[in-house]
Amino acid sequence: MVDLDWEKLVKRYVWHDERTPYFTRVAHLTRRQAHYELFGYAFFVGVLSAVLSVAALSGELPRADAVGVSIYSFTVCCAAILLGATRHPWAALWCASAPLAALGYFALYGFHPNLELADKVLLVVLMLLWLWYARRPLAIARAWPGLPGPAAPD
Numbered sequence: 001m002v003d004l005d006w007e008k009l010v011k012r013y014v015w016h017d018e019r020t021p022y023f024t025r026v027a028h029l030t031r032r033q034a035h036y037e038l039f040g041y042a043f044f045v046g047v048l049s050a051v052l053s054v055a056a057l058s059g060e061l062p063r064a065d066a067v068g069v070s071i072y073s074f075t076v077c078c079a080a081i082l083l084g085a086t087r088h089p090w091a092a093l094w095c096a097s098a099p100l101a102a103l104g105y106f107a108l109y110g111f112h113p114n115l116e117l118a119d120k121v122l123l124v125v126l127m128l129l130w131l132w133y134a135r136r137p138l139a140i141a142r143a144w145p146g147l148p149g150p151a152a153p154d
Contacts, residue, residue, distance in 0.1 A: 026139045030149035034140045038092075039084055041137045045095045046080030049073045066109065072101060083141065092141035096134035099127040 024033060053073035056066070079094035103124070111120050 026136065026143050029140065029143070029147055031144070031147045032149050034087075034144060034147050038087055038137055038140055038144075042080045042084035042095070045098065046077050046084070049076040049080060049098065053077060066105075069105065076101075083137070087141050087144045089138060089141040092134075092138040096131070096138050099131040099134065102127045103131075 053070045056070035079091045083091035
């Protein structure tokens with residue numbers, strides 16, 4: 001029988017003081033911790049916006065002529081790449097505008113007609129949570145030059 005050490009697995013993959021410092025105050029982060037958090041956020045936003053920029057061209061959105069969605073999503077993808085590479089606050093700010101843009105899109109054009117009310121509520125709640133969290137990567141990018149430690153992880 002295989003003996004699994006669940007605490008070790010959770011500590012390694014879900015909660016790690018250095019790689020997942022999401023509850024550490026920005027002022028107490030090291031550069032290594034900030035790097036991991038900004039990389040994770042930039043990766044998430046970059047992949048999501050890249051997929052959306054291509055999917056928006058399919059014509060399946062409620063407003064098929066909204067080409068601006070694809071262009072805006074592409075710019076967010078570019079900002080996410082810049083955020084991961086340079087940790088510039090303006091890139092973090094542009095990435096943070098994505099949930100606001102999504103909420104604006106929902107308000108102007110509505111949701112996909114096949115979505116149920118629960119799905120619509122879930123999308124709005126997720127965008128609000130993303131908007132709430134987006135303040136943190138922005139704060140990390142602003143604090144980056146003054147954070148202690150080496151510039152990049154080993």
